[in-house]
Each structure stands twice: as structure tokens, then as C-alpha cells.
Amino acid sequence: MAYKNFILVCGGTACESSHSEEIYRNLIKEAEALGVSRDVQVVKTGCFGFCEKGPIVKVLPSESFYVEVKPEDAHEIIAEQVVKGREVTRLLYRKDKKSDTAKLEDIEFYQKQFRIVLRNCGVINPESIDEYIARDGYKALEKALFEMAPEEIIAEVKASGLRGRGGAGFPTGLKWEAARKSPGDVKYIVCNADEGDPGAYMDRSTIEGDPHSILEAMVIAGRAVGANFGYIYIRAEYPLAIERLKIAIAQAKEYGLLGKDILGSGFDFDIEIRLGAGAFVCGEETALLQSIEGKRGMPRPKPPFPAVKGLWGKPTVINNVETLANIPVVLTRGAQWFAAIGTEKSKGTKVFALTGKINNSGLIEVPMGTTLREIIFDIGGGIKGGRKFKGVQTGGPSGGIIVEKDLDTPISYESLTALGSMMGSGGMIVMSEDDCVVDVSKFYMAFCVDESCGKCAPCRIGTKQMYGLLDKISKGQGEEADLDKLEQIGRAMTKASLCMLGGSAANPTLSTLRHFRAEYLEHIRDKKCRAGKCKDLVVYEIDPAKCIGCGLCARRCPVPCITGEKKKPHVIDGSKCIKCGECYTACKFGAVIKR
Template sequence: MATPKDKVLQMRRGAVMRLFESKFQNPTRITVGSATCENAAGAGAVYDAFAELLSKPGAPKVALGRVGCTGRCDLEPVVSVIAQGHIPVKYVKVTPARAEKIVEQHIRGGKIVDEFTMRHVANLPMTGKVVGVCGGMHCRQGQGIREAFLRGVEEQGLKEQVAVTTSACFGLCERGPNAFVYPDGVLYQKLTPEKVAKIVEKHLKGDRPVAECAWGGKRIANRFLPLYGDEAFFGKQLRLTLRNCGVIDPESLDEYVAVEGYDALARVLTEMSPKQVVDAVVKSGLRGRGGGGFPTGTKWQFAASQKADQKYMVCNADEGDPGAFMDRSTIEGDPHTILEGLMIGGYAIGANQGYVYIRAEYPLAIKRLERAIADARAAGLLGRNILGSKFDFDIELRLGAGAFVCGEETALLKSIEGSRGMPRPRPPFPTTAGLWGKPTVINNVETLANVPVVIIDGPEWFASLGTAKSKGTKVFSLAGKVNNTGLVEVPMGTTLREVVYDVGGGIKGGKAFKAVQTGGPAGGCMPAAALDTPVDYDSLAAAGSIMGSGGMIVMDEDTCMVDVARFFLEFTQDESCGKCTPCREGTKRMLEMLERITKGQGQEGDVEKLLRLADTVKKASLCGLGQAAPNPVISTIKHFRDEYDAHIREKKCPAGVCASLVTYSVIPENCTGCTACARKCPVKCIDGAPKKAHVIDQEQCIRCGQCLAACKFDAILRK
């Protein structure tokens, strides 16, 4: 009888055949990014433009497709042209007009439109080959491999054609030191300086890979590398959760199956008992990626050990932290992974019903999940008797309705049950009494996306990544005042500095770094002095912030930290469900104090009062929302006390943000008397004849800042 493994294998053969016919036999493929943010940047129009151009009579034969988030948000829409035997070319900030030129010049004429490429726009070196030497802990240890490559390249006179960089850990530590040659896709293992010399001569110069040093196996994480030539951004990343994002078409089950999709499920159903699955997850050291960092295996163990007629698996996709978009991007880019993770969890704990609780604000992610569920069901991967294994499992979507507190697990369960989403005290924990009183496991999107990786690549390998207590990788949505905004996945233990400066490319406009905010409204702001903190659960907690779900917002000198604290408090105060007094009243009073301070009405002793109240709210609140709400206040006071003092004592906002404490004045030397500001001023408090320097009447000024926006000559000073 065919086992589930045989069935998935058969499915894969069919999928690959179909893809080959529809896609890969075309000499050229074009993929257009199509996540929510790409669509906002105009990806839809670009896709339509390509579709129209390529459907014209006599148009070249090209397979056009969509992929999920390509990670490089600031350069969207991103379009890749993958031609057989050529380096994949990525075009950035594509418009319909640019699409026309790409088709004309590149597809028809065979000449890359250089000025639209990522290398050109992002100012990357123009080289033929890139050698990425593994920068992981094991490979780095004094082997001098990178130096050997640099020396060899220099000696052979290849400096113009070959770039040598440091790359993220490939996760092949047992065969290290490793290096990867792009775009040929060759991974070299167990390198010595002698082997390097040979590789430089034969491969980098002679273009013939050295077979005896090359690694033949493949890790799913590495599939990503050949597709991206963007070393600066992706060099330090390691993509496990996002292994398929930006690579496959998220609306195609075939594409997912073709890249080892549902392999983990088949393996689990064929070869492993539920207990073995739980043990594997325990051994991997995987911890909850929603922010809490609770060991996933332990959670599964608790639920598996319960005796009940019904158990549930829930995926928490209620990504409510402002500034976080990891889960949305993961679902939009690779929805089947989440379903596969849920099913494996269901098998492990003995549940046959799963729910995905997702925000109504994510329509595209919802659409793609619905499609994935329908496709999986039609293919016999979901429903009764999955793959002939007698394992039943089904998944239903439940939409949130805009309540941040529903990200808290007990509140989330209430919301799925159709009630007001209010938390309750624990214990009992949901693994004992969850949905409708039955044992329930709630895992975050990213956690579930890691489960197939743990099964396919083995818990030992997974546990070899990261730090002693935090295994694997973490996805961050990097945003704010940083050059490369985007979706980033780095191994645990990477420092904040590496994320902000290497992956993020530093601060926008060359301004000074002030703080990086992690963990959303429950997290904290970390100053420049904390930049060398490694990203893992325990180090971030020790530094006064939290890992959180993965929002990472960079702030520069123009951000007022008191205002940031006020912003987060306004958020948590508004989102407090009102059930327990410390959170309901405490957040409100803290917000009032912060508002007073930002209006210049702060008094000596306010900071101490804030800290005292923060401590009470932290200790006495019922759920995570209230317990974490004071974190932004505490961390900004700890690291940026001087800014609070400036607001309270000098009635000044050093960053020039707090409207009541800012003044606008005209710099007479720069003013040309164009009258633009005077015409915009809503209270008509700007005086001056045309072509003469203007003056702002400070008494009447309402500090709206419209004069600053209107001035074209930098003649308005904001202080």
C-alpha cells in the first residue's frame, strides 16, 4: 500500500512535470513581487503591464508569475528576470514604463537594462562572481579562509571580477569552513588554504568548479541564495522561516510541493509516532516566536499528555504590534507552510481541528490562506484520512475584529469562541483548558513555519544554529529611519549592530542613530550603547527590552523619546480591555503624565511618579498586555533620562518633535521674501513685504509647521 510519503513523492513528480511544462521549459521567467506592500508600491499595475506586453502577437515566450515578499521593501516593486544560463537579474522600483523597456531591451534584445537593476540602484559592486565565506561561529575560528580567498583573488588579478564577502552561517557547521560561489551556486566544504588556492585558480579564474571540494547535498535554507545577488542585504541573513518567500508563487500548491512542501508532513505520518514528533521539537530547542519564547516542544508535551475527546491547534496570526509585518509577509509569501506546521502539531498532540486566527486588516493574507486551504483539501492533504494515514485534520479561519488584546492567548481563545476578547487568569493554561475548555496549543505563525524545517533537516541541525538558549533564526521587520527597510531573517545571536548597519545599511540621510525599538508596545528602546547586544530572548530581556514578535524600528536624532513613550502608552491605553484595574487605570494615568510632560507642563518628580506607577502596573496586571505596557516608559527613562529632564526643567524638546515646545522662526539671511509661508499660515501671523525677510509673531503662532513645509529656501528654523 502506498504510504503518505509515496503519495507526496508522487504528487511532487506531477507538480514538477506541470511546472516544467508551464514554466521551466520557457527560456525566460519573470516574477513580480506581490505582497501587500509591493501592491501598494504599484506591483499590480506592473504585473498587468508585463502581461499585456507579453501577450502581444510576436512577443517573446516568457513565463510570467507572482511571488511573495521579496524582502527589499524600500526598493519595491521588485521584478526578477531569470533566464536559462544567465545570472538572475533583479529590477527594482519597476513601473509600467520601465516594464516596457525591460521587455524591449532585455527580453528581446538580450541586453540588461543596467540603470534599473538592483546592483545599480543599491550601488552594489559590479562583479562577475561573489564568494560568500561563511561567517558562522564554527567557520570563523582562525582558519584564515577569507584571507586566503582575498590573497588568491589578488594574486590572480581577479579583483575586478570577483568580490569576497562574509556570509551568514550556512548551517553546515559539521562540514565547515564553507564558502559559496555566486552565481554558480557551488558550495565548497571543509576548506583549507590549499583548497582555496585551487578553487581560485580553477573555478574563479578558469570557470570550472572544483568538484572534489564541492558539497553535493542541499539544505532548504540555501535554495534562497542563488536567486539573490544582493549580498549586502542578504549576506548576513539565513532564511528558514522565509525559505520560500519571494521564491515560489504563494497561490500555487504545485510550487510548494515542488520545493519539498508537505514532505515533513508525509514523513511524520509515515515514520514517526506522535511522541517522536514532540520529542523532535523538544530536541530542536525551538521557542515561541510570538515574543514570549516559551519552548514549543514543552507546550506540545503538555497538550499531548492531556486526556480529552477533543483537542485543538491554533495559529496566532493576530499580528497587532505596530511596526510588525513578519507574519503577514510569511503568510502572503508561503501560506502552505503554516498549514503544514499546524497539521504536524495536530498529529503530535492528538488534535483534529485547527484554527488560524488572523487580523481582518490583512485581506491579501486571508485570501491566500483561503486558497491554500481549499487547494490542500482538494489534494487530500487536509480533511479526513489525510494521505491515507487515518489522520483527520481540518483548518478553519477566524478573523479578528481589531482588538490588540486578542493577541494574548486567553483573549484570543475567547474571541474565537465568539465572545468579547478578554483575557483570563492562568492557570489553567490553554494546554489544559483552552477552546471550549479543551486542551489547546496556540503557536505563532513563525513558530509553525519552523516546524517543517525541524522535521526535514532534523532537530540536531536546527539546534546547532543560534545561541545556547535561543535556537534557529528570527525574522524581523526592519523599518523606521534605516536605509534598507524590509523583511529580515538572521540567526539568533546576530548583534543589533549587524542588523541595523550591515543588513539595514545604516541610518537614512547619514543622521545619528538614537535608538532601536524592539518588541512593539511591550518592548523597549535600546540606545547606541546597547547596539552590540546579541539578538536572542535572554540578552534582549537583560538589556531591558524583549524579543517580541519581531518589529524592529530604528530611530534617529529627530525622534523624541518622550513622545515615543507617549505614543506607545496611547496605544496600550486605548487597547486595554478594561477588565483589570491596574492596566485600565494605570495606563491612563501614565499617559496623562506623559502628555503633560510633552506639553511642557511637567513637574519635578514626575519621572519618579511614572516609575512607581509603572512598577505597579507591571506587577499587578492580569495579562501580558498590562504587564508589558510600562516597558516603553521604563526603558526610555532608563536610557534617555536627559530628554525627560529637558522637557520638564527647560521646557524644551531636544529633537524638536513635541509641538507645544517647538518654536518656528525665520532665518533672515535665507529668506528671499517669496511670501509662500505667509500665504500658507492659517492664523496669518507671518509678517513681511514681498522680497523682504519675513517675521513670525511668536504670540500668535499655533506651531502647526506649515511654514516649514512651504519654505523652499530653508529659511524657517524649527527649534
């Protein structure tokens, strides 16, 4: 059937939580009601990336890019766009109220991006293997099965310079080569989809939008190293990604792309999904393997590395979702093409979840070597509310805070490590002047305390001790000597912890101490939190010159601690105040002061 229009509806988790599924159903219903169902195909895709403006609907061939769409807008889109051929201008993207409408390619958020991993997200129906094949899907597998020897596949991956996107940045080809050379008739391929960093959703979105790319890459990896079975280890909190993986596996088996004698090549490979219970430590490869085996997820010493002795003691290749999503492109476009992108030591692109105090939050993919300034201010559109930039946290609880003077640093594994942070899996949280570094460090340390498996003393005891010191400081009870203790414990944890959970848990604290020591000292000496985030140090007062005596603050106060006569200035009793901030939020005249 020849359709005149195609309507792509974002079907990622973020947009689905904003009723994109209802939008999708309404568009189909309206097309039928208006008698144009034969003229338009409505397709549910993966994430477009521009999460700040979701739900997103894109209409082809006009390239109309609709943002913040609501279910009730479906009638107008069909009636105007499909029936009458006119765009619904009120839904088209505008940078601001004064700006002209823009097509996707003209939107600043997309202009400096380059999609390899996310190539099919927002483009195809992730539940259709035919649409994946139409965009060169499984072409790389065909090449790997019939045109390349296993050693040639590994040589191509090595030549591409692809490094692991899960955090450590180990060369992918070398890992595959080690597994290939390890003796044994049974070997395994494991996809690490246990994405646990706060604010990170790169792997989830990749699977939701393009699950077949992961399956194809795993079969190629199996062919390269001599493995016939693979596991996808994914956290159970990702129901949509899991469902689409199940659909993709069933389709691949139906098409002879998984299972016995794939495409008549004589090569067998099958894949099973294993659900994780949400333990952050299971992102560490040896803890992940323990979990797959049905044991408690705890890391073990290395060496031996998994490529030599992994799952059930057999050679095992573990790659994360983003790493695997690059593999089909490396084989179809060639190692030289891939290696031409990025920097000398960090090839290709990197996917980031850009969140925090940023105007354009979302999922982005940029060439390695793109600067942090370009990401935050060009792609991200700068800081919300015109606030001043304070720092950007890369690498989640394992990374550090990068400050303004380093914003022109080109992103690479080495450059971020040199700044006291790390690439990590790709979380990037932007902070403004309204954020408190003590509060941020305390949050990440609390996360690490909860997620530590407890196997090694440096992590089990060190994270708890650091959290206790940070908690003291946040309450105005700290001493200057506590800062030296934080640094000493942090350095000890970094050197002595068994895995990188403990080995990197101190990074946020150490980096903020290096860049914002004065702010820590304010908490200790002046009992003051300049950002007003540490509740014990916040004081609420009422400015009598601005207070009109409306009494709204008193009515909202849960204690209550606010008194005053009607139409006369009110007063807050500091001895009773629980620092909840309800009065500050309720006041419409700026009379309540927070300091």
C-alpha cells in the same frame, strides 16, 4: 512547456500598493504582444523582503534583480531581457548612483540573512500547491504520518530547541507535550496570526508568500498532540493573506492533505479561518480563544494554561505564524541541523520587520546571535540622511529602547530582556537623533490606552495615568516628581496586570527614562524638545539675515501669524502661531528656524 525565462514579481502587500499587480499583468500582456509568451513564465510571488526598493522583479536564469519597477517598465523588460537577452541596466539594483549593479546574492541587505521561515517567499507562487510541493512541501507531513509516532514528533521538536516566536519564547515542544498529555478526546490547534504591533508585518508576509507551510505545520501539530481541528485566527485587515489562505486550504483539501483520512493514513484534520476585528489584546492567547468562541476578547488568569484547558475548555496548542513556519523544516532537515543555528538557548532564526529611520527598511530573517549593529548598519544600511543613531525599539509597545552602547549585543530572548526590552513578535523600529523619546513613549502609551481591554485595574488605570503624565511633560507642564510617578506606576503595572499588554506597557517609558532621563528633564526644566517633535515646546522664528521677503511662508500659514512687506524680512507672531510647521516646510532659503 520548457520556458527560457522566468520572471518573478513581488506580490506582497507593500509592492501591490505600489502597482506590482499592474506590473505583473503588463509583463504578461507585453510577452503576448511581442510573441514570446511561450518563452517566458511570469510568476507572482510573496515578499522578497527588500521593501525599501519595491516593487521588485527578478528574472531567471540570469538572476537579474530589478528594483523600483514601474508598470511602464514591463515593455522594456520583455523587449530587452526576453527578446534580445540583454539586461535593463537602469533598473538593476545599485547601492548608490556611483556603485556597480549587483545580483541578489551580492546585495548587502541579503548577505547576513539566513532564510528558514521565509524560505519560499519571493521564490514560489503562493497560490500554487504544486510549486510548494516542488520545494519539499508536505514532505514533513508525510514523514509525520507514516514514519513517526506522535511522541517522536514532539521529541524532535523539543530537541530542536524551537521556542515560540510570538514573544514569550516558551519552548514549542514542551507546549505540544503538555497538550498531548492532557486528557480529552477533543483537542485543538490554533494559529495566532493576530499581528498587531505598530510597524510589524512578519506574519502577514509569511502567510502571503507561503501559506501552505502554515497548513502543513498545523496538521503535523494535530497529529502530534491528538487534535483533529485547527483555527487560524487572523485580523481582517489582512485581506491578501486571508485570500491566499483560502486558496491554500481549498488546494490542500483537493490533494487529500486536509480533511478526512489524510493521504490514506487514517488521520483526520481540518482547518477553519476566524477573522479578528483588530484588537491588540487578542494577540494574548487566552483573549484570542475568547474571541474565537464569540466572546469579548479579554484575557483570563493562568493557570490553567490553554494546553490544559483552552478553546471551549479543551486542550489547545496556540502557536504564532513564525513558530509554525519552522516546523516543516525541523522535521525534514532534522532537530540537530536546526539546533546548530543560533545561540545556546535561542535556536534557529528570527524574522524582523526592520522599519523607522533606516536606509534599507524591509523584512529580514537572521540567525539568533546576530548583533543589533549587524542588523542596523550592515543589513539596514545605517541611518537615513546620515543622521546619528539614537535607539532601536524592539518588541513594539511591549518592548524597550536599546541604545548605541548595547548595539553589539547578540540577539536572543535572554539578552534583549536583560537590556530592558524583549524579542516580541519581531518589530524593530530604528530611531535617529530627530526622534524625541518623550514623544515616542507617549505614542506607545496612547496605543496601549486604546487597546487595553479594561478588565484589570492596573492596566486600565495605569496606562491612562502614565499617558497623562507623559502628555503633561510633552507640553512643558511637567514636574520632576512626575518622573518618579511614571516609574512607580510602571513597576506596579508590570507586577499586577492580568496579561502582558499591561504587564509590558510601561517598558518603552521605563527604558527611555533609564537611558534618556536628561531629555525628559529638558522638557520639564527648560521647556525644550531638542528633536522638535513636541509641538507645544517648539518655537518658530524667522532669521532676518536669510529671509528675502518672498512671502511663501505667509501664504502657507493657516492662521495667519506671519507679517512683512514684500522683499523685506518677515516676522512670526508667537502668540498666534499654532506650531503647524507649514512655514518651516515651505521656506526654500532656510530662513525659518525651529527651536
